[in-house]
Amino acid sequence: MTNLVEIRDLKVEAKTDSGRIVEIIRGVSFDVQEGEIVALIGESGSGKTTIALTLLGHTRAGCRISGGSVALAGQDMARLPERKRASVRGTQVSYVPQSAAAAFNPAQTIMEQVIEVTRIHDLMSADAARARATDLFKALSLPNPETIGDRYPHQVSGGQLQRLSAAMALIGDPKIVIFDEPTTALDVTTQIEVLRAFKSVMRKSRIAGVYVSHDLAVVAQIADRIVVLKGGELQEIGSTEQILNSPQHPYTKQLLGAFKQAARAASTASQEGRPLLEVQDLVAGYGPMQTDGTPLIKALRSVSLKVERGRNLGIIGESGCGKSTLARTIAGILPAVSGAITFDGKPLAPAAHARTREELRELQIVFQYADTALNPAKSISDILGRPLSFYHGMAGEKRARRVDELLDMVRLPRALKHRRPAELSGGQKQRVNFARALAAEPKLILCDEVTSALDTVVAAAVIDLLKELQRELSLSYIFISHDLSVVEAICDEVAVMYAGEKIEQLPPSAMGSGASHPYSKLLFSSVPKLDPTWLDSLKQDPELLSAFSGR
Amino acid sequence: MTNPALPLIASRLVISAITLLIVSVAVFFATTMLPGDTATILLGQAATPEAVAGLRKAMHLDEPAVLRFLYWAGGLLSGDLGTSYANDMPIADLIAGRFVSSMKLAGITALVSVPLALTLGITAAMLKGSLYDRAVTVLTIGIISVPEFMIATSAVLFFAVYLQWLPAISFANETVTWSDVLRVYAMPVLTLTFGVASQMIRMTRAAVVETLNTPYAEMALLKGASRGRVVLRHALPNAVGPIVNAIALSLSNLVGGVIIVETIFNYPGIAKLMVDAVATRDLPLIQSCAMVFCVGYLILITAADVIAILANPRLR
Numbered sequence: 041m042t043n044l045v046e047i048r049d050l051k052v053e054a055k056t057d058s059g060r061i062v063e064i065i066r067g068v069s070f071d072v073q074e075g076e077i078v079a080l081i082g083e084s085g086s087g088k089t090t091i092a093l094t095l096l097g098h099t100r101a102g103c104r105i106s107g108g109s110v111a112l113a114g115q116d117m118a119r120l121p122e123r124k125r126a127s128v129r130g131t132q133v134s135y136v137p138q139s140a141a142a143a144f145n146p147a148q149t150i151m152e153q154v155i156e157v158t159r160i161h162d163l164m165s166a167d168a169a170r171a172r173a174t175d176l177f178k179a180l181s182l183p184n185p186e187t188i189g190d191r192y193p194h195q196v197s198g199g200q201l202q203r204l205s206a207a208m209a210l211i212g213d214p215k216i217v218i219f220d221e222p223t224t225a226l227d228v229t230t231q232i233e234v235l236r237a238f239k240s241v242m243r244k245s246r247i248a249g250v251y252v253s254h255d256l257a258v259v260a261q262i263a264d265r266i267v268v269l270k271g272g273e274l275q276e277i278g279s280t281e282q283i284l285n286s287p288q289h290p291y292t293k294q295l296l297g298a299f300k301q302a303a304r305a306a307s308t309a310s311q312e313g314r315p316l317l318e319v320q321d322l323v324a325g326y327g328p329m330q331t332d333g334t335p336l337i338k339a340l341r342s343v344s345l346k347v348e349r350g351r352n353l354g355i356i357g358e359s360g361c362g363k364s365t366l367a368r369t370i371a372g373i374l375p376a377v378s379g380a381i382t383f384d385g386k387p388l389a390p391a392a393h394a395r396t397r398e399e400l401r402e403l404q405i406v407f408q409y410a411d412t413a414l415n416p417a418k419s420i421s422d423i424l425g426r427p428l429s430f431y432h433g434m435a436g437e438k439r440a441r442r443v444d445e446l447l448d449m450v451r452l453p454r455a456l457k458h459r460r461p462a463e464l465s466g467g468q469k470q471r472v473n474f475a476r477a478l479a480a481e482p483k484l485i486l487c488d489e490v491t492s493a494l495d496t497v498v499a500a501a502v503i504d505l506l507k508e509l510q511r512e513l514s515l516s517y518i519f520i521s522h523d524l525s526v527v528e529a530i531c532d533e534v535a536v537m538y539a540g541e542k543i544e545q546l547p548p549s550a551m552g553s554g555a556s557h558p559y560s561k562l563l564f565s566s567v568p569k570l571d572p573t574w575l576d577s578l579k580q581d582p583e584l585l586s587a588f589s590g591r
Numbered sequence: 592m593t594n595p596a597l598p599l600i601a602s603r604l605v606i607s608a609i610t611l612l613i614v615s616v617a618v619f620f621a622t623t624m625l626p627g628d629t630a631t632i633l634l635g636q637a638a639t640p641e642a643v644a645g646l647r648k649a650m651h652l653d654e655p656a657v658l659r660f661l662y663w664a665g666g667l668l669s670g671d672l673g674t675s676y677a678n679d680m681p682i683a684d685l686i687a688g689r690f691v692s693s694m695k696l697a698g699i700t701a702l703v704s705v706p707l708a709l710t711l712g713i714t715a716a717m718l719k720g721s722l723y724d725r726a727v728t729v730l731t732i733g734i735i736s737v738p739e740f741m742i743a744t745s746a747v748l749f750f751a752v753y754l755q756w757l758p759a760i761s762f763a764n765e766t767v768t769w770s771d772v773l774r775v776y777a778m779p780v781l782t783l784t785f786g787v788a789s790q791m792i793r794m795t796r797a798a799v800v801e802t803l804n805t806p807y808a809e810m811a812l813l814k815g816a817s818r819g820r821v822v823l824r825h826a827l828p829n830a831v832g833p834i835v836n837a838i839a840l841s842l843s844n845l846v847g848g849v850i851i852v853e854t855i856f857n858y859p860g861i862a863k864l865m866v867d868a869v870a871t872r873d874l875p876l877i878q879s880c881a882m883v884f885c886v887g888y889l890i891l892i893t894a895a896d897v898i899a900i901l902a903n904p905r906l907r
Contacts, residue, residue: 096813098809098812098813101804126815126816126817127815128815129812129813129814129815130813130814130815131815134813134814135810135813135814137806137809137810139806142805142806142807143806143807143809143810144807144810145807145810145811145824145825145828145829146807146829146904146905147828147829147902147904148824148825148828148904156811156814156816156824157814157815160814160815160816160817160820161815192904192905194904194905208814
């Protein structure tokens with residue numbers, strides 16, 4: 041087989057806001073053969089998307105290719121003049137973006153945008169293009185392939201848009217397609233359909249692909265070879281089999297370790313006695329009140345659950361199922377319309393402002409995005425000092441000592457306290473975010489997707505930290521996540537939510553086989569496994585699939 | 592299927608009507624608060640108290656302000672703008688001719704400035720960061736910073752006094768041939784365009800730059816689209832809302848600019864009429880002129896909002 045793509049010693053520079061020039065890709069070389077799918081894997085900032093975009097001769101604003109070559113079918117994309125580059129894009133190499141929802145122009149119909157490639161490059165008549173697009177819609181198993189193109193992007197679901205963007209990439213008959221994290225923004229149940237559709241189309245048409253992802257299990261399903269990147273440098277390259285089974289480079293081992301570790305069940309001692317938190321028939325929602333006293337959009341419909349002291353409850357479900365609303369309602373940010381919240385034997389007022397300071401102190405919430413939850417204008421010591429003064433009336437020397445202790449607890453160097461949030465990494469920010477909740481000395485912490493914005497390795501370390509703190513401080517967590525492996529790693533009980541209702545509660549050991557509700561079964565079976573044959577051997581009831589993920 | 596844009600547009604129109612009501616209240620009471628008693632002014636200092644009282648009664652000036660407002664507003668609605676104090680003519684007649692002249696000036700300014708501003712704004716956004724872009728930016732900021740009366744008087748000094756190409760005063764009724772039109776309108780339109788276009792250029796550039804930074808613009812580029820295509824097909828249609836609003840806001844600045852320009856060039860428009868009315872304390876005329884300006888302003892802003900609503904595909 042011949043090499044379709046040959047990347048040699050590729051270097052990309054970026055100019056920072058302060059005008060400093062940083063090399064973000066430092067001499068990367070690899071090949072892609074015809075009809076082969078190569079995955080680029082690494083954490084955020086590893087340069088995987090930057091490399092993938094150079095295949096299109098494109099760099100994001102502020103970046104430029106400073107050295108090396110990117111040969112695509114003999115042409116060096118790094119040196120091609122603008123006009124020539126444009127003529128290659130869409131016809132020889134095409135792009136499937138991370139968020140199709142953002143990559144579709146909201147002002148045009150889908151069909152217009154899908155066949156735009158043929159119009160730009162004058163490939164075929166509009167009618168022929170439309171017919172070809174409809175064929176692609178069918179091949180990608182989209183519903184109503186004849187009419188879906190007449191809709192506007194906001195009228196179809198995220199999973200459908202992602203497949204439509206693949207149709208947009210394939211219509212010009214390219215030799216290679218660049219997939220830029222195409223399933224990261226999707227729910228697991230939707231991800232499966234999209235992956236399946238991609239895989240079957242790519243296999244049938246023998247098109248080469250470059251698949252950018254941070255998720256090893258997803259990559260294992262679709263890639264022939266894997267390139268592992270870190271900090272703009274190539275760490276290891278090998279066949280999917282080899283990378284998964286006998287990784288050579290320490291970083292690859294770490295990456296795989298983080299994945300396997302996350303899949304290990306937690307074991308925490310259970311204590312008897314009255315439950316720490318009891319929630320009864322909680323109803324909450326958004327929008328104006330209707331005449332029957334319920335909000336227009338009900339996000340929670342009668343949810344009941346219990347958290348025992350020293351134990352953790354996981355809440356899982358896809359986006360929009362009401363799991364974050366549940367956390368906000370328990371915390372009192374969004375007052376419940378009806379239902380009772382009992383904390384440590386005492387009833388809690390629905391709204392946070394009606395609760396006593398002591399009640400607030402004992403129940404803390406940690407938000408998903410540390411970036412937006414931490415005040416960018418305050419130093420870390422101010423951020424941690426605020427709850428200390430508020431709940432414990434600490435000041436001066438005493439408060440400073442406690443801030444140091446908190447930083448020790450979350451394994452951050454004390455020197456960080458003088459910095460501002462923007463000067464910390466994502467993992468460090470999430471630790472500060474967590475330390476702020478710990479400062480209150482709570483009994484229960486609501487963790488709302490605390491690891492979703494973090495890379496696998498970093499997230500695994502944060503989970504370890506949470507477990508350790510639990511042992512030391514006898515905390516309880518309510519752990520909300522769409523990532524089942526994370527929940528499995530830390531929780532004693534898992535509640536599955538769907539459309540505002542808790543449909544099932546079960547121990548994590550039963551997640552594989554013991555689920556009884558059809559949606560839980562579907563959800564658990566949809567989590568990708570590291571086994572490359574998993575997707576092909578997976579059998580799911582198509583009716584079930586369309587019933588729960590046809591949105 | 593009902594169009595979801597209709598209730599939005601309807602509510603926008605209702606809001607405009609309410610605004611107009613509030614504005615009319617403000618205009619009426621602000622003008623009645625002007626110092627001096629109308630009857631005394633009209634009759635002069637030598638008038639007897641009986642004559643003043645008689646006139647006050649005849650003009651309903653002795654009645655409560657709320658009642659007078661209702662008379663006045665009722666008159667406006669039925670098309671009766673009242674009678675001028677100064678020369679006893681129906682205000683509608685006074686305004687009609689002047690209104691046409693002002694609309695001509697504003698219309699020509701819009702015809703010149705909108706295409707100019709859109710072209711400069713869009714091209715500057717396309718070539719963001721280039722020398723051209725920076726030149727346009729510096730120029731527009733420079734012009735925004737110079738007040739209109741300064742531009743107008745400098746233009747008179749330069750074109751009328753030194754070069755003697757153009758007349759310093761613009762009498763619109765002298766326009767017979769095209770060259771007359773050019774001579775009469777050149778300086779007022781130039782002055783107004785400077786003030787109006789620079790604001791539009793900046794806002795158009797900002798709106799287009801923003802949409803060019805979206806993932807769908809990048810996607811279009813990666814489909815092989817040329818820069819021109821990306822801007823015209825993908826960025827512009829999504830920037831229509833902010834651009835139309837920028838245009839409407841800038842054109843409504845014409846209202847303020849027109850007062851200065853008409854005064855300086857002695858152009859017989861409605862703003863000049865209003866300024867003269869202030870000098871003669873002709874309250875009904877001032878009120879009517881103010882209402883004309885407010886209605887013009889409201890029409891522009893409402894039209895911009897309606898266009899922005901219609902341009903949103905989610906509401907189609």
